[in-house]
Amino acid sequence: DAGVIQSPRHEVTEMGQEVTLRCKPISGHDYLFWYRQTMMRGLELLIYFNNNVPIDDSGMPEDRFSAKMPNASFSTLKIQPSEPRDSAVYFCASSWTSGDTGELFFGEGSRLTVL
Amino acid sequence: QKEVEQNSGPLSVPEGAIASLNCTYSDRGSQSFFWYRQYSGKSPELIMFIYSNGDKEDGRFTAQLNKASQYVSLLIRDSQPSDSATYLCAVGFDNYGQNFVFGPGTRLSVLP
Numbered sequence: 001d002a003g004v005i006q007s008p009r010h011e012v013t014e015m016g017q018e019v020t021l022r023c024k025p026i027s028g029h030d031y032l033f034w035y036r037q038t039m040m041r042g043l044e045l046l047i048y049f050n051n052n053v054p055i056d057d058s059g060m061p062e063d064r065f066s067a068k069m070p071n072a073s074f075s076t077l078k079i080q081p082s083e084p085r086d087s088a089v090y091f092c093a094s095s096w097t098s099g100d101t102g103e104l105f106f107g108e109g110s111r112l113t114v115l
Numbered sequence: 116q117k118e119v120e121q122n123s124g125p126l127s128v129p130e131g132a133i134a135s136l137n138c139t140y141s142d143r144g145s146q147s148f149f150w151y152r153q154y155s156g157k158s159p160e161l162i163m164f165i166y167s168n169g170d171k172e173d174g175r176f177t178a179q180l181n182k183a184s185q186y187v188s189l190l191i192r193d194s195q196p197s198d199s200a201t202y203l204c205a206v207g208f209d210n211y212g213q214n215f216v217f218g219p220g221t222r223l224s225v226l227p
Contacts, residue, residue, distance in 0.1 A: 043217040045216070104215065
């Protein structure tokens, strides 16, 4: 399997612009997670889905952030409008219920810079 | 609020020494405990998980869990320069550990 695939790997945008990050989880995984990592706050859970349904979005910072999972093989995280404080590395991760370790498989991340 | 704390670091050890990384958590109901390693500019990868009190060994790595003290640690024996990375403690709050909270991480440097 190719692992969790994220795009874009790097995004530089100006304040106020819309940003869309994309994720393809590992086939067969039924959980999908969006994390944000910064030096100041570490790795923070934004939202996670189970079988395409959002389970916990309490980590989404504000209404500017939204996430969707229209099917089992695709998810998006959208920021509109973007602000400089949104600059971070955004990781998508997936896992599956039947796995005996609870291991999260992370994508390579999307590094976002908002100027 | 579920919190996970780790040594602030950075932690420097000489090659061949034992590196000891510590983690405490706030929720007594926590079910599962994980150590992830993250190299600079890369994504986290799982190196150990533990669910029961006691020690769990895997090669040079030993995870130790004490639920009464709400404490989990990772020992790395015979540390190698390739072990230099940030180590993230993650705690799961349900039976399948699908709701995770990560600690801030401890940066480890193994000096040749």
